[in-house]
Amino acid sequence: MLELLYLAYFTEREKKVPKVIDCIFNLDTLKYLVQVAWEAKLIPQKPYESVALKLTETGKMLGGWKGHLENPDKKNRAL
16 A cells, blocks of 8 residues: 555656556555454454544545546635
8 A cells, every 4th residue: 555655646647546546446445354354353343443534534535636636726625
C-alpha cells in the first residue's frame, strides 16, 4: 500500500489517476480482509473499530485525491 501511494505521489499528473485507483482497490481489499478477520473473531471489537475507522478515513482521502485529479477546477469545499 505504501509503495503504491509513493508511486502515485511521484508520478506525472496525467498518469496519477490509475495509480490512485490502484491504491483505492488495495485499500478496499484490506478493508474487506480486516472485516473477515473480525467476523471470524480473529480481531477483538475495539481494535477492529479503530482500524476500520482509520481505513475509512484513508478511503475518503484517496477518493478526494482522485476527485481533485479528475476535476482540478472544481472546488471541493462548500463555503
